[in-house]
Amino acid sequence: MTIENAVRVIAGSIVLLSVVLTLTVHSQFVWLTVFVGVNLIQSAFTGICPAAFFLKKFGLRHA
Template sequence: MKLENAVRVFAGFMVLLSIALTYWVSPHFVWLTAFVGFNLIQSAFTGICPAASVLKKLGFQP
């Protein structure tokens, strides 16, 4: 799997996880969804993605 696809999968997983946690655990987990969204927006403008850096170190190729 390419790095770009891995980042998309990770972001989607985090959004779904935060929705589940918001529903079943605490409404405050909605802030995790906001954080993921903010990171997606800032990475589009700056080109810096923390998740991509971590996934690259785990062996995903760009």
């Protein structure tokens, strides 16, 4: 799996988890979704993605 695909899987999983937690636990979990969305937007403009940094440390590589 490439870093780009892994970042998408992680972001999508966190968004889905956030939605479930928002609906079942507490409405403030919606901020987790906001955080993921803002991080995706800033990484598109800056090219800096914290998740990609950690995935590189774990040994994943670009395609």
